[in-house]
Amino acid sequence: xxxxxxxxxxxxxxxxxxxxxxxxxxxxxxxxxxxxxxxxxxxxxxxxxxxxxxxxxxxxxxxxxxxxxxxxxxxxxxxxxxxxxxxxxxxxxxxxxxxxxxxxxxxxxxxxxxxxxxxxxxxxxxxxxxxxxxxxxxxxxxxxxxxxxx
Amino acid sequence: xxxxxxxxxxxxxxxxxxxxxxxxxxxxxxxxxxxxxxxxxxxxxxxxxxxxxxxxxxxxxxxxxxxxxxxxxxxxxxxxxxxxxxxxxxxxxxxxxxxxxxx
Numbered sequence: 001x002x003x004x005x006x007x008x009x010x011x012x013x014x015x016x017x018x019x020x021x022x023x024x025x026x027x028x029x030x031x032x033x034x035x036x037x038x039x040x041x042x043x044x045x046x047x048x049x050x051x052x053x054x055x056x057x058x059x060x061x062x063x064x065x066x067x068x069x070x071x072x073x074x075x076x077x078x079x080x081x082x083x084x085x086x087x088x089x090x091x092x093x094x095x096x097x098x099x100x101x102x103x104x105x106x107x108x109x110x111x112x113x114x115x116x117x118x119x120x121x122x123x124x125x126x127x128x129x130x131x132x133x134x135x136x137x138x139x140x141x142x143x144x145x146x147x148x149x150x
Numbered sequence: 151x152x153x154x155x156x157x158x159x160x161x162x163x164x165x166x167x168x169x170x171x172x173x174x175x176x177x178x179x180x181x182x183x184x185x186x187x188x189x190x191x192x193x194x195x196x197x198x199x200x201x202x203x204x205x206x207x208x209x210x211x212x213x214x215x216x217x218x219x220x221x222x223x224x225x226x227x228x229x230x231x232x233x234x235x236x237x238x239x240x241x242x243x244x245x246x247x248x249x250x251x252x253x
Contacts, residue, residue, distance in 0.1 A: 031196050036213050073217045095215055096180070102211040103224075109208055110165060110225035116217035118178070149180055149215065 032099075041093040045128070048089065048099060049135060054128060057082065057136035062127050064142055068119070071148025077114040078127050080136075085111035087130035094123040096149055118148035155237055155249035166229040166253055168200065170222045172239055178214040194242055195220060201236040202226060229253060 035047035045054075063077035078088050088111070089102045095118075103113045111129075119125070119142065126139045154173040159166055172195065179192030192214055200208040208224050231253055238248040 031211050036211075075221075077223075092215070097213055097215065100213050100215040104209045104211075105207075105224075106209065107205060107207040108202070108226045108228045110227065112223075112225050114221070114223035116221045118215045118217055148217075149178055 035099050037097060038099065039097065041091060041098040041126070044091060044097070044099040045126075048102075049128065052135055054135040054137045057129070057138055060127055060129055060136060060138035062125055062138055062140045063114075064125055064140060066141075067143045068145070070146045071119040071121070071144035072146070074117050074119050074142070074144070074148065075114070076117055076125065078112065078129075080111045080129055080131070082111065082129060082131035082136060085109075085129055085131045087128075088113050089128040090117065091126040091128070092117070092119045092123040093126060094119075094121045096120060119144045120147050120149040153249050154247045155239070157235070157237060157249055157251055159235060159251065159253045161229060161231060161253050164229055165225055165227050166202075166233075166235075167225045168223065168235065168237075170237055172198075172220050172222070172247075174218070174220060174239070174241065176214065176216055176218045176220060192242065195239045196242060197240040198222065199236075199238050200224065201234075201238075202229060203234050204236075 032048055035044050038044035038047050059081040061079045068074050086105050090100045091098045092100055100117050122143045124139045124141050126137060128135055128137045156171045158169045174195055175193060177190050177193040181190045183190050194214045195212050198210040199206055207226055233253045236250045240246045
């Protein structure tokens with residue numbers, strides 16, 4: 001009896017486990033092919049934020065070293081004093097595909113993200129933030145000595 | 151099989167910091183193999199999802215320009231010790247992995 005109960009719990013648990021996140025991944029599967037495959041910065045930003053005004057902001061902090069030896073691993077941390085942030089997008093303007101990563105902050109998130117990216121050559125790192133449904137951007141120039149995309 | 155995801159959580163004043171490392175090659179498609187002399191095909195994670203108590207709170211769209219063995223850190227509020235955290239990724243070849251843990 002106990003064994004049967006245990007098996008029941010186990011199988012139902014597995015079913016929930018398998019369907020839960022995987023279906024949500026599929027429903028969230030839209031991935032902006034055009035923007036991600038764009039080969040220059042203007043094309044990428046226009047494809048990702050079509051017909052939208054982006055104003056420069058000094059309330060975005062881009063935590064990245066000014067000079068990096070190996071472009072394959074560039075730690076980056078983005079923080080902001082802007083309120084109601086629901087999206088953080090990172091570009092490197094000289095990369096073969098300038099759009100690097102987009103982060104959707106859907107619920108209860110602190111406006112912060114940290115990751116590691118590849119940068120091919122000295123570039124402006126551009127961060128676009130959607131806050132209160134307006135777009136803001138900031139940039140920081142970094143020097144990279146070794147191509148991180150090859 | 152051991153999970154491809156390593157996850158650490160830390161909580162302070164109801165704000166949880168999540169730090170994750172995913173084991174993945176993140177091949178750009180630009181690299182040439184030392185063994186075969188041919189291009190290694192692109193193979194990278196496109197999507198990452200983070201759930202807190204069964205609700206999606208954070209998602210990522212990634213390109214090939216996220217570093218090999220990706221690192222991701224995020225912070226969220228309204229959380230307490232014992233809450234459930236799930237993280238899942240999905241790559242260009244249809245591979246996926248999920249890790250579930252508690253704060």
